[in-house]
Amino acid sequence: MRIGTSLLWTVFLSSFFLGAQYQVEKWDVFELQLNGKKEGNPFTEVQLTGKFYHRQDTVTVSGFYDGDGSYKLRFMPHKEGTWRYITESNDTQLHRQKGMFQCIPPKSGNHGPVAVKGTFHFAYADGKPFYPLGTTAYGWIQQKRETREKTLESLKKSPFNKIRVALLPHAPSGMDYDLYPYEGKVKDWDFTRFNVDYFARYERYIKEMQKLDIQVDLFVFHPYDKGVWGFDTMNKKEQYLYLKYVNARFGAFRNIWWSMANEFDLMLERTTEDWDGYFRFFQENDPYNRLRSIHNAANWYDHSKPWVTHVSAQSEAWWKSTTLRDTFKKPVLFDEFCYEGNGDNRTVALNGDMIRHRFWLMTILGAYATHGEAFQQKDTGFQFFRQGGNFEGSSAQELHVLKKVLNNIPGHLKPLGTDWRLNWIRAGVDKTYYLYYFGEYQNSSWTFMELPENLKYQADIIDTKTGTIVKQERTFGKGDKLDLPRKPYMAVVLRLAAQ
Amino acid sequence: MRIGTSLLWTVFLSSFFLGAQYQVEKWDVFELQLNGKKEGNPFTEVQLTGKFYHRQDTVTVSGFYDGDGSYKLRFMPHKEGTWRYITESNDTQLHRQKGMFQCIPPKSGNHGPVAVKGTFHFAYADGKPFYPLGTTAYGWIQQKRETREKTLESLKKSPFNKIRVALLPHAPSGMDYDLYPYEGKVKDWDFTRFNVDYFARYERYIKEMQKLDIQVDLFVFHPYDKGVWGFDTMNKKEQYLYLKYVNARFGAFRNIWWSMANEFDLMLERTTEDWDGYFRFFQENDPYNRLRSIHNAANWYDHSKPWVTHVSAQSEAWWKSTTLRDTFKKPVLFDEFCYEGNGDNRTVALNGDMIRHRFWLMTILGAYATHGEAFQQKDTGFQFFRQGGNFEGSSAQELHVLKKVLNNIPGHLKPLGTDWRLNWIRAGVDKTYYLYYFGEYQNSSWTFMELPENLKYQADIIDTKTGTIVKQERTFGKGDKLDLPRKPYMAVVLRLAAQ
Numbered sequence: 002m003r004i005g006t007s008l009l010w011t012v013f014l015s016s017f018f019l020g021a022q023y024q025v026e027k028w029d030v031f032e033l034q035l036n037g038k039k040e041g042n043p044f045t046e047v048q049l050t051g052k053f054y055h056r057q058d059t060v061t062v063s064g065f066y067d068g069d070g071s072y073k074l075r076f077m078p079h080k081e082g083t084w085r086y087i088t089e090s091n092d093t094q095l096h097r098q099k100g101m102f103q104c105i106p107p108k109s110g111n112h113g114p115v116a117v118k119g120t121f122h123f124a125y126a127d128g129k130p131f132y133p134l135g136t137t138a139y140g141w142i143q144q145k146r147e148t149r150e151k152t153l154e155s156l157k158k159s160p161f162n163k164i165r166v167a168l169l170p171h172a173p174s175g176m177d178y179d180l181y182p183y184e185g186k187v188k189d190w191d192f193t194r195f196n197v198d199y200f201a202r203y204e205r206y207i208k209e210m211q212k213l214d215i216q217v218d219l220f221v222f223h224p225y226d227k228g229v230w231g232f233d234t235m236n237k238k239e240q241y242l243y244l245k246y247v248n249a250r251f252g253a254f255r256n257i258w259w260s261m262a263n264e265f266d267l268m269l270e271r272t273t274e275d276w277d278g279y280f281r282f283f284q285e286n287d288p289y290n291r292l293r294s295i296h297n298a299a300n301w302y303d304h305s306k307p308w309v310t311h312v313s314a315q316s317e318a319w320w321k322s323t324t325l326r327d328t329f330k331k332p333v334l335f336d337e338f339c340y341e342g343n344g345d346n347r348t349v350a351l352n353g354d355m356i357r358h359r360f361w362l363m364t365i366l367g368a369y370a371t372h373g374e375a376f377q378q379k380d381t382g383f384q385f386f387r388q389g390g391n392f393e394g395s396s397a398q399e400l401h402v403l404k405k406v407l408n409n410i411p412g413h414l415k416p417l418g419t420d421w422r423l424n425w426i427r428a429g430v431d432k433t434y435y436l437y438y439f440g441e442y443q444n445s446s447w448t449f450m451e452l453p454e455n456l457k458y459q460a461d462i463i464d465t466k467t468g469t470i471v472k473q474e475r476t477f478g479k480g481d482k483l484d485l486p487r488k489p490y491m492a493v494v495l496r497l498a499a500q
Numbered sequence: 501m502r503i504g505t506s507l508l509w510t511v512f513l514s515s516f517f518l519g520a521q522y523q524v525e526k527w528d529v530f531e532l533q534l535n536g537k538k539e540g541n542p543f544t545e546v547q548l549t550g551k552f553y554h555r556q557d558t559v560t561v562s563g564f565y566d567g568d569g570s571y572k573l574r575f576m577p578h579k580e581g582t583w584r585y586i587t588e589s590n591d592t593q594l595h596r597q598k599g600m601f602q603c604i605p606p607k608s609g610n611h612g613p614v615a616v617k618g619t620f621h622f623a624y625a626d627g628k629p630f631y632p633l634g635t636t637a638y639g640w641i642q643q644k645r646e647t648r649e650k651t652l653e654s655l656k657k658s659p660f661n662k663i664r665v666a667l668l669p670h671a672p673s674g675m676d677y678d679l680y681p682y683e684g685k686v687k688d689w690d691f692t693r694f695n696v697d698y699f700a701r702y703e704r705y706i707k708e709m710q711k712l713d714i715q716v717d718l719f720v721f722h723p724y725d726k727g728v729w730g731f732d733t734m735n736k737k738e739q740y741l742y743l744k745y746v747n748a749r750f751g752a753f754r755n756i757w758w759s760m761a762n763e764f765d766l767m768l769e770r771t772t773e774d775w776d777g778y779f780r781f782f783q784e785n786d787p788y789n790r791l792r793s794i795h796n797a798a799n800w801y802d803h804s805k806p807w808v809t810h811v812s813a814q815s816e817a818w819w820k821s822t823t824l825r826d827t828f829k830k831p832v833l834f835d836e837f838c839y840e841g842n843g844d845n846r847t848v849a850l851n852g853d854m855i856r857h858r859f860w861l862m863t864i865l866g867a868y869a870t871h872g873e874a875f876q877q878k879d880t881g882f883q884f885f886r887q888g889g890n891f892e893g894s895s896a897q898e899l900h901v902l903k904k905v906l907n908n909i910p911g912h913l914k915p916l917g918t919d920w921r922l923n924w925i926r927a928g929v930d931k932t933y934y935l936y937y938f939g940e941y942q943n944s945s946w947t948f949m950e951l952p953e954n955l956k957y958q959a960d961i962i963d964t965k966t967g968t969i970v971k972q973e974r975t976f977g978k979g980d981k982l983d984l985p986r987k988p989y990m991a992v993v994l995r996l997a998a999q
Contacts (some may be wrong), residue, residue: 320819339941343986347925347941352988355940436597440836441854442846487842491852 018123022083023102028113031084031102037092039070043224047072047195047244049090051103051207052405055080057103058279060288064088064095066170075253077289078104079113079126082248099244114255114289115216117310121138121291121332122368126255131408133334134360134400135163135218137373139263140171141358141389142206148175148213152389152439153209159397160404163216165336165371167223167263168247169232172387181230188231207321211256218313220260220296221247221279224267235269237275259291261311264287265299273302280308294335304329307348322471323369323416333368335359340386341394342375347433349375353395353468360396360403361438361465361492365428367416372396400470408493410434417451432456435495438465443489452479458495465490506599516999521582527612528623529752530583530601536591538569544692544741547590554579554603559787560822563587563594563764564748567696576753576788577603578612578625582697582825613754614715616809618964620831620866621912622791631901631906632833633859636763636872638762638806639670640888641705647880651888652708652710653958658896659903662715664835664870665794666722666762667702667746669732671744677759686776687730691738699749700745709753717812717835719759719795720746732767736774745782751786752855758782758790759812763797770799778864779807795835803828820856822915832867834858838891839885841874848874848883852894853965859895859902860964860991866915871895905993909933916950919950931955934994937964942988957994964989 021392025031039071049064051074062076072095078084081104113126123131128192136159156164166464169182180202181187185192207217221244226233235243245268251257261279264266276295283293286392294313295302304312305328312325315337338359339351356372363370374385376393383390391396412430429435432453439447452458457476462481463469477483484490514754524530536546563573571594577583580603589598606612612625622630624793635658663867668681669968679701680686690820707717713798725732734742750756761767775794780791793812794801804827805810811824814836824832836852837858855871862869873884875892882889891897907945911929928934931952937948949958957976959982962968975997976982984990 141708234831318819320817343942343944345945345947345981346944347938347946350938350941350943350986352940352942439846439849441851442849443842443851444844444849445842446844448844448845482844487849 002431014037018053019265021283023100024105025078027107028036028077028079028111028173029107031078032065032253033074033076033086033088033098033100034067035064035072035074035088035095035098036070037066037072037090037094042193043070044195044246045099046091047092047095049088049092049472050086050464051076051086053078053084053086055082055084062288063249063286064246066195066244067196067201068317068411075250077114077253078102079289080104081106086393089454090213091113093133097423098431110243115258115292117292118330119410119413121326123311124413130410131162131216132364132410133163133369133371135165135216135334135336135369136161136387136397136405137165137337137340137371139167139223140176142166143176143180144157144388145172145175145177146457148388149206150391151391153206153213153389154283155385155392156210156215160275160391160401161397162214162404163218163258163371164210165218165220165260165263168221169223169226170230171223171225173229175381175383175388190231192235195246197337200246207254207256208249211254216256216258217254218258218260218294219251220263221357221466222262222265222271223269224262224264225406227467233412240279241282244279245286248283248286252289252291254288254340257291259293261295263296264315265295265302266300267298277303277306277308280306285307290311291355294334294336299314304331310346312318319363320368321369321371322363326367332369334371334385335363335368335371336371338370338376339375341396342384344375344384348441349386353399356394356396357399357403357465358440358490360400362440364403364407365416365426365436365438367428370430372400386472399466399468402463402465404461405470406436406492407495410436427451428431433497434491435492437495439485439493440487441489443487444485444491445487446482446484447493448482448493449477449479452477452495454479457498457500458497459498461494461496462486464488464494503504506922507939523604524577524601525610525611526603526606527576527578527610527754528578528606530577531752532563532575532585532587532597532599533566533575534563534568534587534594534597536571536589536593536809537566541768542569542571546594547721548573548587548591550575550585550587552577552583552585554581554737558655561746561752561787562748562785563833564745565694565696566700572749574749576613576752576754577601578602578788580605588864595874605942609713613789616791616831617791617910619829620825622810622831623841623912626961628716629909629912631863631909632663632715632868632870633664633906634658634664634715634833634835634868634870634898635660636664636836636839636885637888638664638666638868639675640721640887641702642669642675642679643667643855643887644674644676644792645786647882647887647889647914648705650890652705654710654884654891654896655709655714656712658891658894660871661713661903662717662720662757662870663709664717664759664762667718667720668722668725668978669729672728674880674882674887681731691731691734691739694742694745699745703749703753706750706753710717710753715755715757716753717757717759717761718750721761721764721767721770723761725764728894729830737777740781743778744785747785749781751788754788756790758792760792762793763814764794764801765799766797774978776805776807777799779805783807793833793835803830804853808829818862818869820863821862821865821959825866825894833870834862834867835870836872837869839872839874841883841896843874843883846881848885852898855893855895856898856902856964857989859899860989861939863902863906864925864935864937866913866927868958871899875967898965898967901964901969903964904969905962905991906927906936908993909935926950933993936983936992938988938990938992940988942982943985943990944986945981945983946992947981948976948994951994954998956999958997960993960995961990962993963987964991
């Protein structure tokens with residue numbers, strides 16, 4: 002038995018040699034590396050699982066083959082204290098390997114995985130609210146190094162905390178053609194032999210994104226292959242071999258979300274039963290119960306099915322938030338409501354003001370918006386939503402102030418109003434916090450008739466376009482009038498003052 | 501018997517003195533003036549009706565007292581040829597007066613009254629489609645002469661063909677205080693004695709607007725009086741005396757529409773039965789069956805009632821057009837979706853781009869929008885939606901190109917798509933005409949995949965903001981790509997070309 006050196010940040014080798022226990026931060030990854038057989042096809046012939054024990058808890062995880070005789074088991078502990086494990090395999094070298102490690106408290110910045118909280122919202126495992134503020138870059142991890150590093154740099158400077166990413170090769174343009182997910186060659190793949198380097202690269206960037214506190218909404222299938230590489234020609238058995246491999250390699254990373262597909266309904270050859278099956282695979286085999294969704298083009302998958310954790314909609318109809326919430330009783334993400342750009346198609350031709358405006362509207366309506374940018378970058382011709390690279394639009398930058406606002410909300414926003422007339426201007430948290438958004442309206446003032454009796458609030462006026470926040474000197478109660486600058490796109494935050 | 505001189509344009513006096521028959525244009529007004537008793541209260545004591553005969557048709561109309569012993573009967577003939585009439589009254593001077601006149605064909609520009617056509621639309625009596633493009637000036641006819649003349653001039657230069665007007669005194673500011681609808685004084689009116697000058701002034705402007713081809717959507721009640729003049733304190737009998745007078749004086753003008761009230765639901769003391777009653781009064785007593793509606797603030801009157809001819813909604817939710825159409829199966833007017841301005845309240849603080857944009861969206865969605873402007877005018881402080889005067893915003897001017905487009909549609913637009921995703925970009929008339937609107941999307945092109953097979957269309961690209969129309973040299977068919985200027989707010993008109 003040997004501890005993998007590639008995941009040094011999880012296991013302290015020094016402790017090992019000193020006879021102390023391995024220490025793994027709660028919600029980080031414990032990785033066990035074992036050597037086994039190289040002969041035949043280790044991907045299909047060798048079964049490996051591990052059982053992890055902590056008092057009454059037992060968690061079973063699948064291992065995977067990482068090439069060159071190396072097998073790995075990855076495990077994310079969710080409780081502090083001593084964990085023991087034992088492996089099980091049809092390869093005697095891998096069978097009944099035992100050990101233990103110590104799960105220590107999470108360090109600052111590690112809030113654990115994100116899950117659904119309170120029907121319509123998300124929170125990290127430690128209770129901190131998670132307000133998705135996502136972007137989109139389907140194929141960026143498949144690009145040449147320079148583009149990948151540039152993308153990472155762009156994400157680092159951006160306000161985004163979630164990204165929609167394709168796992169199978171996406172747009173041909175700009176791809177690093179040396180690296181494919183399978184052995185073989187274009188349109189003649191061996192779907193029983195994974196190219197471990199392809200997956201290792203994804204791991205590297207999943208971890209990089211974890212450092213940036215970015216959730217990775219990873220879609221495992223997509224309809225964009227037709228006639229290009231042939232990765233959409235796996236048979237059903239191969240599809241499940243793939244899912245099993247993906248689950249075993251990536252499932253332990255706390256920032257992973259599973260999306261069954263992008264625009265699933267464009268994969269005409271797959272049936273509802275196929276999609277049900279993929280969902281159920283993750284539901285049954287992912288021990289961490291990571292978030293699960295499916296993303297549509299024009300038609301809907303029935304989001305009321307129990308294995309769907311949240312709505313991941315393609316729709317411009319931001320005003321349907323209420324309908325979607327009421328229908329599915331799940332968090333609503335408008336994961337594609339058109340991208341910022343000036344492309345040939347209106348889905349890639351929304352101006353930056355409207356992108357930013359819809360983010361604020363959806364926030365007030367109790368839903369979440371996802372950004373995407375389709376401008377062709379000057380140096381490469383790449384589009385961020387396809388290849389990553391640089392943001393060239395205005396909205397990515399302008400959304401920083403929304404992130405700042407979201408990060409300072411004391412709980413989860415509840416929309417306060419109907420979608421019929423005026424009232425969707427406002428959301429709040431109990432009586433302690435209110436967020437108003439005036440959008441296209443350039444009021445000269447707002448009189449707070451809708452506030453609770455006898456409570457006073459501190460007020461900030463926010464220009465959502467410029468990011469300017471102006472704190473007000475005095476406090477405001479019911480019936481008080483706040484002067485506004487007669488400009489569109491203003492927001493107001495009210496915070497309960499010391500009374 | 502004496503022919504009124506105040507309506508010279510309807511009756512040719514010269515013909516009269518020569519012994520020829522009076523001639524009245526079809527859909528114009530024949531007015532009979534009679535002298536009767538002055539004593540007592542002619543408004544309540546004298547009953548006068550006229551029966552007008554044309555072959556099998558008989559139309560009964562009410563007369564009204566116009567002061568100084570003068571009584572009038574107004575009648576709009578809807579068929580050409582000879583009409584004969586006979587009066588009936590409890591005043592012998594007014595009883596059994598007989599006569600005839602000749603109804604001649606309408607002159608150019610006289611298309612008759614507007615009625616509902618084809619469930620969701622309107623047309624003039626001669627079949628010409630009527631696309632409402634309305635504005636709002638509740639109290640303009642109550643202002644001093646200078647403001648009235650200025651308003652008329654503004655309307656003349658505007659694209660609007662409909663206006664929402666209050667009949668009872670509206671905003672105090674700027675009013676001509678010498679002229680009230682009743683005898684008496686503020687808060688102490690004699691609701692049995694009308695001030696005929698007040699009504700005569702309305703007539704004058706109703707006729708002026710008819711010359712400008714503007715429909716007058718006249719609301720007979722409103723909730724803005726509370727504590728100001730007391731016109732909202734009529735008892736039920738007085739309310740119906742008022743409605744009878746209004747119907748008799750104004751009903752014959754072909755550009756009159758009846759609205760029961762503005763923001764009816766703010767008149768808390770009136771019940772649904774009251775509103776039903778007013779509707780039914782017009783339904784039973786207006787021989788021309790003029791359009792009837794009611795306008796809400798926050799709550800709805802049941803628009804499925806048979807006497808409601810169309811929806812006159814206050815709502816910002818332009819995207820609910822589909823819902824409103826499907827629910828009520830009547831034409832949908834968004835008669836107040838917020839006004840252009842920068843006032844203290846967001847209902848009077850929408851910027852001009854958004855006003856214009858919503859007009860185009862509603863057009864594509866098969867509904868109709870109504871303009872209103874709330875900027876305080878530099879010279880007077882008046883707001884157009886209250887007192888009239890000058891338009892100071894941008895949308896009134898920018899809507900000229902929409903009017904131009906609407907006037908050139910060969911029929912009634914049908915929305916072509918759902919409200920769910922992308923498809924509400926387009927409306928059309930059979931296979932002969934299509935209107936696309938790209939709104940906030942700044943596409944570089946549009947490829948016409950949705951056109952019928954084997955037909956070619958002429959294309960105009962319209963910048964809805966600047967009003968520029970660029971005709972395309974070549975024609976376009978299914979699959980052809982039209983280059984667009986990568987700017988928001990573009991529209992495209994396609995017209996079936998000679999094949």
